[in-house]
Amino acid sequence: MKVMQLLPELNSGGVERGTLEIARALVAQGHQSVVVSNGGRLVPDLEAEGTLHIPLAIHKKSLSSLLQIFSLRKIIEQQRPDILHVRSRVPAWLTHLALKGISAAKRPHLISTVHGFYSVNRYSAIMTKAEKVIAVSDSVVAYIQENYPECPPEDIVRIYRGIDPKAFPHGYQPSAQWLNRIFADYPQLEDKFILCLPGRITRLKGHETLIALMQQLKNHPHVHAVVVGGADAKKQAYLDELEQSIQKEQLTQQITFVGHRSDIREWLAFSDVVLSLSNQAETFGRTALEALSVGTPVIGWKRGGVAEILSQLYPQGLIEVDDQQQLLTTVQRHIEQPQPVAPVTQFSLQEMCQQTLALYTSILK
Template sequence: MKVMQLLPELNSGGVERGTLEIGHALVAKGHESVVVSNGGRLVPQLEQEGTRHLQLAIHKKSFSSLFKIRPLRKLIVQEQPDIVHVRSRVPAWITHFALRGIAPKKRPHLISTVHGMYSVNGYSAIMTRAERVIAVSDSVVDYIHQHYPHCPKSSIVRIYRGINLHEFPHGYQPPAAWWHMVYQLFPQLENKTLITLPGRITRLKGHEYLLELIQVLKAEFNVHGVVVGGADEKKQGYLDELHQRVTDMNLQEHVTFVGHRSDIREWLAASDLVLSLSTQPETFGRTTLEALALGTAVVGWNRGGVAEILNRCYPTGLVEPENADALFRKIHQLLATPVKPAPVQDFQLSEMTDQTIALYQQVIGSI
């Protein structure tokens, strides 16, 4: 079986990591894996794990992307994949038009994954027009049913994202050398209670809640807020706003932005609490799951995929959405009387990859 996955770029994020994980699993099971994207920092890892990468600029939300239809069609005809799996809206539209120029009998099967609760419009509807539509949580299934009733229920397949529990073992602690490196870079973190907000720098992640929490908790609990995640060029203005807000609140000694990190496991394990405070429902919430797997408590809004994870793995961490008072009370309670998560049993990576590959095989009729 030959599978071609398409996504905008390969830098960071859940879509990108899921693409690598499926590529790795396909190769491990003797299948052929191809990924088409505009490239990025994860390409070397992708190729090292046995997937071929074909670079094509299918990432821009602009009219110029229409000029990629013919090159993509040529790639599909050359590669002759059994499955084309689209993971984002721009690549999905380009693929839609590319496939229309291929004779029906020669077209590959089309699968999409709805990774986000996108704005509801005709542009986003393309993600629901594949033979099978993978939803990454029950919340996403509900979102599709509610907003895209044209999508047959029989076409929607819920496949939770997953993590490798060997990579995020319960009780893991960063080595002394890591702590030494961190204290050299960020000496202000030493001997502090670390409350961490992971994720890319964007207005949706709820950084303002973190700043307000640190403001009211810092005297009593010696807390320090840690923001783990970088800002792309378009979000640099928002990062500047956050830095100014920290200054205005006189929190320079109490909040640290560590930027994009490849050692996210260590940061999550080093934290006393991890937060998930997105202003919109998360479709899944991978860092929530990773932190819980390591044994770090997570507090998050009771909605979306994060609520699905917390309900199963750590219901103590659930808080009424956007309720700042309830959030403060919950975190105060957990700092005063910590409650450690039990070892995670659900949401394993092998289940996600096995179910996805089984779906591929079902669609092409090989089983």
């Protein structure tokens, strides 16, 4: 079969990673894989693995994007895919409008994936207008059913995101060279109990909660928090605000920002506890899963995809939403007594790919 995936860009993020993973699985099984996007730094990887990438500006939330409908229709007619798989709202709208100009007999099948808890409106509803709608967690299934009741329940298919357990093996330890380099760059981290908050610097990720927690843990001088994630130019003011707050609370010796990192596996394995403190529910929670996969305990709010992962893999890390006291006591329990994490056997990348390709096959039958 020939599958064409459509998404805004190919730079970084869960949508992009999922696109590459499905493209790789399609090629590995002898199918044809095509991706349409505005391009980005992941394109060379995609092409090297055997997928055809067609550049088209389907990434802008503006009326000018409507100019791409004719070009997209032409691409669909030339490529003649069996299935179109839309992964974002602008590409989904453009695909719907492009298909209107193709006769019903020649139209490919249409699948969408709901990756986020989008704002509820007509613009977002387009993600539920497909033959099959993939939801990346049970929380997303509930979001669709609650907000878009006109989407038939039998058309919603829950397929969890997955990770490659070989990339995040249980018991993984960073190399001596890595540790030496980290202790040279950040000597304050040596011989400390490390609490890690991964994720980019935005108001959503719960940095204020971390600062409040470290304030409460002042009587544990060997506990140190590490924030792994960068701030883009638009978030620089927020980063400055956080750093001022840390200075005011006299926590500069207890909290370290290490910026954007490509060695996230090492940081997750190096940490004693990973925190998931987002102010809003996450649709899946890949980083929490990656941490548990290497064997690091995760403590997080009981909502969204993170709660689904924790309830199945590490229920002792679940805490009631915004309960600062429960957060403190759970962290203290982990400081006093290291908690083992069992090897993760669910949420595998292989399962995600198998289920997605099985859905493609079933729709063609």
